[in-house]
Amino acid sequence: MTDSPFALFDLWFAEARASEINDSNAMALATVNAEWQPAVRMVLLKGHGPEGFVFYTNQQSRKADDLSAQPKAALLFHWKSLRRQIRIEGPVSPVSDLIADAYFATRSRDSQLGAWASEQSRPLDRRETFEARFNAMQARFDGGDVPRPPHWSGYLVTPQRIEFWQDREYRLHERRLFTRTGDDWDEGLLYP
Template sequence: MTDPFALFDTWYAEARQTEINDSNAMALATADARGRPSVRMVLLKGHGPDGFVFYTNFEGRKAGELLENPHAALLFHWKSLRRQIRVEGPVGPVDDAAADAYFATRSRDSQLGAWASDQSRPLPSRDVFMDRFAEVSARFEGGPVPRPPHWGGFRVDPQSIEFWQDREHRLHERRHFTREGDGWREGLLYP
């Protein structure tokens, strides 16, 4: 298989059957304008030839880093399959229509939480956050919860995708795809 997206779809479908929790979890690595790295787990919410999508608060640290330095790396690790996939590439925001459509699928409490949270900022106490959540709940009681203007998504446009399969005695298999124009060049990497 020489199409990295078809291979991703195959591995992802297998992971959805074998991983007990959050088969769509991926580590997202970013760096600020000075090159200081940061990594955290986020959830994949869309993927295809146009990229890998996740959503967040644009006022938090990860969004700030992506806006300063619009490049990222992703890592999917599926321990049950002894596999991982690394993705690297530039990042850009998804359009408002896509962000609105995804936001509408979230649970009401998740929607309200997006309004109540000042993501990544210091929080004096859990009670402060829960009070803000209650205020937002009352504000939108009985109606739909619109997407906050500070909340949306990012899409990683893959320029490099590596598929790593564990093998006995650390003789792992590493297939590496590099974007070339409209296509992909495939090669192997030493384990």
């Protein structure tokens, strides 16, 4: 066992990457809007470390609107094959343009073009409209690099609480909770 929630996360995440068939980096992202209406959706973890957990999105999306109104979030990783989950809660802040640009450059060209073509979370009259926008972006950037759109970036969730849940027989699960206290972490157990 470890006293560091980040070392434990790294261990569990490595095991998930080896055992999960699809998207071991998928996590549920829960937000609330200005009226305190909750929403949850799946996103992909694209970076993590002691500073926090990073995901990327269109900044005109519903999740970005929620985070603008209430800059806090909860994350949930669920790895069914390992019978484990990790819950993370904390404030959210945008990543720097430098970090967002560097990550955007690693995406496939079609994903880059899709970021330009999509008005994420906005009404779409029909699929063909989106496909036409995508084709227009292919023509616009033909033969050149695709820069990061100004409306697309990343967010950093800085954890204040990290809970590790391990399934046990007869629902006698193990729950370890790490709570941030300044620059340190307090660790305790929770009843299942």
